[in-house]
Amino acid sequence: MAIAKKSVVWGVFAAGGTVAAFLFPALIALFGLVASGTVPEGLEYANLHGFASTWIGKIILFFVISLALWHAAHRLRVVFHDFGVRKDKIVAKAVYLVAAIGTLLTAYYLFAIG
Amino acid sequence: MSRNPYVRPVSPTTWYMRNGRYIKYMLREVTCLLVGFYSFFLICVLAILAGGSEERWLAFLASQQNAFWLAFHVIALLFYLVYMTFDWFQLAPKAMPLQVGEQKVPPAFIVAAHYVAWAVVTALVFLLAGVF
Numbered sequence A: 001m002a003i004a005k006k007s008v009v010w011g012v013f014a015a016g017g018t019v020a021a022f023l024f025p026a027l028i029a030l031f032g033l034v035a036s037g038t039v040p041e042g043l044e045y046a047n048l049h050g051f052a053s054t055w056i057g058k059i060i061l062f063f064v065i066s067l068a069l070w071h072a073a074h075r076l077r078v079v080f081h082d083f084g085v086r087k088d089k090i091v092a093k094a095v096y097l098v099a100a101i102g103t104l105l106t107a108y109y110l111f112a113i114g
Numbered sequence B: 001m002s003r004n005p006y007v008r009p010v011s012p013t014t015w016y017m018r019n020g021r022y023i024k025y026m027l028r029e030v031t032c033l034l035v036g037f038y039s040f041f042l043i044c045v046l047a048i049l050a051g052g053s054e055e056r057w058l059a060f061l062a063s064q065q066n067a068f069w070l071a072f073h074v075i076a077l078l079f080y081l082v083y084m085t086f087d088w089f090q091l092a093p094k095a096m097p098l099q100v101g102e103q104k105v106p107p108a109f110i111v112a113a114h115y116v117a118w119a120v121v122t123a124l125v126f127l128l129a130g131v132f
Helices: A003-035 A045-053 A055-082 A088-113 B020-029 B031-051 B054-064 B067-095 B107-129
Strands: none
Touching: A003 A055, A003 B031, A003 B054, A003 B067, A003 B107, A045 A055, A045 A088, A045 B031, A045 B054, A055 A088, A055 B020, A055 B031, A088 B031, B020 B031, B020 B067, B031 B054, B031 B067, B067 B107
């Protein structure tokens, strides 16, 4: 892999990891709260839909989800290697394809929310 | 006559079982499965919101309210905090050492700053979500 390309992958990995490390625990806790039977005000339909309808909300959601996806994809690629799968080209294509699909779906749904 | 080369027998599939540090490394790396899972979980949330029907959203919330999902999220959160978030903070000064003038910023300070920032971010998310 060319150095320039590698540094882009590394940059996205680090940015995604930072986003995932800082934000995901709070989000998982919110889902846990919902599962326990308490739906916080912000997760009521009107409020959440309203947040995802604003431009700032869309930008935040898009960057959080897509960066986390690319972080997970890159790390999963290494995990495959660590578990003894020595087919990096296929693994890389597969994990990055899934991340790309997730990124497109995120953009599409955010657009569809209006 | 050449001597036999010394080949260390290392299993490509179970090598990390030899050492506690390696096991910890693997536990940290597999947290990417949780990052991927919750990313797609969030995409599902967006898909339901894009449907534009409050009934579907309420049905989704109801489908989440059971012991399975509660246990899943609680275990995921604990595992995630220990092996993803806190590990990420511990590694930050190694991945990104800081220097101010001639002085190196102490690693413990960088790690502590991450914990403080994380607490602020978490409080902000809870505030926005209306938890308190």
